[in-house]
Amino acid sequence: MYNRNNFDVSKYFIVGPENTLDRNVEKIIEAVIEEGFTFIQIRSKVASARELIDLCVKTSDIIKKLNKEDQVSLVVNDRLDIVLAARELGAKVDGIHVGQTDIPVEVCRKYLGEDSVIGLSARTEDLIDYVKAKDTTDIDYFGAGPLRPSTSKPDCGLNDNGEIITRSFEEIKILKESSDIPVVLGGGVKIFDLKDLADTGVDGFFLISAISQADDPRLAARNICKEWEKSIRK
Ligand SMILES: Cc1ncc(COP(=O)(O)OP(=O)(O)O)c(N)n1
Ligand SMILES: Cc1nc(C(=O)O)sc1CCOP(=O)(O)O
Numbered sequence: 403m404y405n406r407n408n409f410d411v412s413k414y415f416i417v418g419p420e421n422t423l424d425r426n427v428e429k430i431i432e433a434v435i436e437e438g439f440t441f442i443q444i445r446s447k448v449a450s451a452r453e454l455i456d457l458c459v460k461t462s463d464i465i466k467k468l469n470k471e472d473q474v475s476l477v478v479n480d481r482l483d484i485v486l487a488a489r490e491l492g493a494k495v496d497g498i499h500v501g502q503t504d505i506p507v508e509v510c511r512k513y514l515g516e517d518s519v520i521g522l523s524a525r526t527e528d529l530i531d532y533v534k535a536k537d538t539t540d541i542d543y544f545g546a547g548p549l550r551p552s553t554s555k556p557d558c559g560l561n562d563n564g565e566i567i568t569r570s571f572e573e574i575k576i577l578k579e580s581s582d583i584p585v586v587l588g589g590g591v592k593i594f595d596l597k598d599l600a601d602t603g604v605d606g607f608f609l610i611s612a613i614s615q616a617d618d619p620r621l622a623a624r625n626i627c628k629e630w631e632k633s634i635r636k
C-alpha cells in the first residue's frame with residue numbers, strides 16, 4: 403500500500419507552516435504537485451501534533467484527489483508518532499525522514515512496516531561510511547547537504563567550530579557513485595544549481611525556500627521542474 407517499491411525522489415519539496423510567509427500551506431503543496439513535484443516532506447519544528455496530523459491528512463487527500471498516489475510520495479520529518487496517527491485517521495503517509503539525532507531507522511521500520519519509505523540524512527562523509535559498510539538495509543534513500551547555507555535550517559552543515567561546511571559537486575558525485583540507494587541533495591538549492599546537480603548523477607534535489615518563499619510558488623515550482631527535466635536530459 404505504501405510506496406517503498408515505487409517512489410521518485412527526483413523533485414522533492416519540504417514544507418511546514420513556518421516556511422510559507424503566512425500563506426496557505428496546503429494550497430502551495432497542491433500547486434507544487436500539480437507542477438510535477440514527486441515527493442513531499444511535511445516538516446515543522448513549531449507546529450503542534452494536531453496541526454501536523456491535519457496537514458498530513460490534507461496532503462494525503464490532495465494527492466488522492468489528483469490521482470497521484472502512485473507517483474507522489476508523502477513522508478513526515480522526524481515524527482514517527484505523527485505518521486502513525488495520520489495513518490490511523492486514514493491518511494496515506496508513505497513514511498518518514500530521519501537524521502542522526504532522530505529515531506533510529508530500525509525502530510521506524512519496526513513500527514512503519516516493510517512497505518514504508520524511510521529516508522536518512524547525515525553528513526556527507528558519514529553517508530559514505532554507511533555506503534561502504536553496506537548498512538542500508540532499512541534505508542530507502544539518503545538526504546545529503548547542504549549545497550549552500552540554508553535560511554530554512556540555519557544549523558545545517560554546522561561543525562564543532564561553528565563554521566558552516568557546504569558540499570562540493572565533486573563530493574556529491576562521489577557519494578552518488580558509491581551509493582546503491584538513491585541520493586537526494588538539498589540545502590540552499592536554487593534553480594541555477596540544478597544543471598550542476600544533475601551532472602553529479604544524484605537522483606534528485608530537495609528544497610524549501612526556493613518555492614515556499616517565492617512571490618509565486620506555483621510558477622517557481624513549474625520553472626524548477628522544467629529546469630531539472632532539461633538538465634537530466636542533457
Ligand atoms: C531529504 C532531507 N534531507 C535532509 C534532511 C535533514 O534532516 P535532519 O538532519 O534530521 O534535520 P531536520 O530536517 O530534522 O531539521 C531532511 N529533513 N530531509
Ligand atoms: C531540511 C534541510 N536539511 C538540510 C541538510 O543539509 O541536511 S538543508 C534543509 C533545508 C533546505 O531548505 P532550503 O531549500 O530553504 O535551503
Ligand SMILES: [Mg+2]
Pocket residue numbers: 479480499500501502504
Ligand atoms: Mg531530523
